[in-house]
Amino acid sequence: MAEIYFDHVSKSFIYGLKRQTVLQDLTLEVMQGEIFGFLGPNGAGKSTSINIALDFIRPDSGMVRIRGESSNEAKSRRHIGYMPEQPRVYEQLTPRELLEFGGLTSGMSYGNIREQSEYLLEKLELLPFIDRPVRTFSKGMKQRVGLAQAMIHDPEILILDEPMSGLDPLGRMLIARLILEAREKGKTIFFSTHILNDVEMLCDRIGVLHKGRLLYCGAIQGFQKDFKTLEEAFVKEITDRTAGEKA
Numbered sequence: 117m118a119e120i121y122f123d124h125v126s127k128s129f130i131y132g133l134k135r136q137t138v139l140q141d142l143t144l145e146v147m148q149g150e151i152f153g154f155l156g157p158n159g160a161g162k163s164t165s166i167n168i169a170l171d172f173i174r175p176d177s178g179m180v181r182i183r184g185e186s187s188n189e190a191k192s193r194r195h196i197g198y199m200p201e202q203p204r205v206y207e208q209l210t211p212r213e214l215l216e217f218g219g220l221t222s223g224m225s226y227g228n229i230r231e232q233s234e235y236l237l238e239k240l241e242l243l244p245f246i247d248r249p250v251r252t253f254s255k256g257m258k259q260r261v262g263l264a265q266a267m268i269h270d271p272e273i274l275i276l277d278e279p280m281s282g283l284d285p286l287g288r289m290l291i292a293r294l295i296l297e298a299r300e301k302g303k304t305i306f307f308s309t310h311i312l313n314d315v316e317m318l319c320d321r322i323g324v325l326h327k328g329r330l331l332y333c334g335a336i337q338g339f340q341k342d343f344k345t346l347e348e349a350f351v352k353e354i355t356d357r358t359a360g361e362k363a
């Protein structure tokens with residue numbers, strides 16, 4: 117059974133007098149223990165898909181199942197650790213307090229929270245700042261706190277919306293290591309990104325979304341074909357598609 121199953125999901129938004137189709141019949145399975153990269157140009161519908169999986173918004177048709185449970189059910193989110201595109205936290209709080217808050221809302225014991233906080237903050241090189249208010253942090257540091265929050269309850273499934281954006285190569289490496297370690301523990305990771313180097317380094321499979329349609333789903337090699345890099349293949353595929361649509 118898939119850990120995350122997008123089952124014929126369609127979504128349109130009405131803005132002003134216009135209706136815009138944002139997702140068209142998206143069907144996609146993310147399997148247990150894999151790192152799945154969700155790619156697509158700006159506006160392709162990646163965040164919308166993720167928001168549907170977390171039940172922040174509802175699809176017009178189709179559904180998402182998390183470990184077999186409808187994403188409409190609150191209990192489906194017990195298994196999920198989620199990091200939004202722009203993590204927003206109570207900035208007057210410190211990482212210790214934020215993780216305690218997150219851990220308690222997930223029903224963890226204080227001992228467990230302390231252990232997991234120290235593990236995550238150490239891995240993310242934030243341990244020296246555990247008692248400093250987040251408002252004093254740089255963007256990259258805030259981003260890393262966002263990931264620690266997503267992982268505090270040691271979830272089985274991580275859904276990360278552009279976890280690497282805005283990070284320097286070192287910060288990306290720290291996050292990449294945590295993601296790889298999570299996979300070693302059998303966790304499932306589904307993340308959207310534009311940083312194709314990271315995708316090459318991390319992902320077992322990718323899904324490529326363009327204008328709300330899934331263009332490709334499978335191993336990186338199948339999409340990259342004879343191109344030297346995934347980036348080249350991506351740019352070619354998307355520019356060809358866009359040119360084809362205009363013609």
Ligand SMILES: Nc1ncnc2c1ncn2[C@@H]1O[C@H](COP(=O)(O)OP(=O)(O)OP(=O)(O)O)[C@@H](O)[C@H]1O
Nearest residue numbers: 129130131138156157158159160161162163164165
């Ligand atoms: N609440 C909304 N109301 C109207 N249109 C929306 C809304 N949310 C998203 N959209 C539209 O849906 C489309 C897909 O947006 P989405 O944020 O899912 O893209 P994305 O693939 O995550 O892009 P990016 O890479 O820039 O994060 C865009 O055209 C966007 O304008």
Ligand SMILES: [Mg+2]
Nearest residue numbers: 162163164201
């Ligand atoms: Mg997005």
